[in-house]
Amino acid sequence: MAPLTAASDEKTHQALLDKLDIYAISKSFRNPHWKPPQRRNKNVKQILAEVSRKEASVMATQNNSGASTPVLPHSEALTGGASTPVGNHQPPNIAQAARNLSTLVLEKNTRAAMGASPANGGPAATYTNIESAPSFHPNSQRRYCDITGLPAPYTDPKTRLRYHNKEIFGVIRTMPQNTTESYLAARGAHTVLK
Helix, strand or coil: CCCCCCCHHHHHHHHHHHHHCCCCCCCCCCCCCCCCCCCCCCCCHHHHHHHHHHHHHHHHHHHHHHHHCCCCCCCCCHHHHCCCCCCCCCCHHHHHHHHHHHHHHHHHHHHHCCCCCCCCCCCCCCCCCCCCCCCHHHHHCCCCCCCCEECEECCCCCCCCCCCCCCCCCHHCCHHHHHHHHHHHHHHHCCCCC
């Protein structure tokens, strides 16, 4: 085997670099089988217009609810007092029946949301209206520094103020007594002697 010269070594090296260079391979920007998605994104103006249309349709549905539907007069002249009038023999309108059913469901849901629960006569319990006392479990009682508001792992035994670190402790020890009492009063931990 013949010894490699610098020129031939450089040519083989350049040929190897050209062969392995991924940027030299021509690639089309897009996959030839790519198609745009069928779902198109909406801008804020379109979303707001759609919501207002839905609200308008709900209001129109509520206006056409059973409470405002006119009642046909029932008289003995129409039926002779014996039976219910049959009408003009038209087939039932399915779309109108579905619309009436949707208004009934909507009215029932709004009554439930407004708090008129028929079972107990009081408001229905939801996440927004249920009231409970604060928890007194030790893990839920977070302690915060009276001076900075940061988490306070320490309490000064002399002044009973909570503090975050040693710098705050130094500030607490230099405070006058009436200032420490005001901090305790703000937290509701001060003592009033009678």
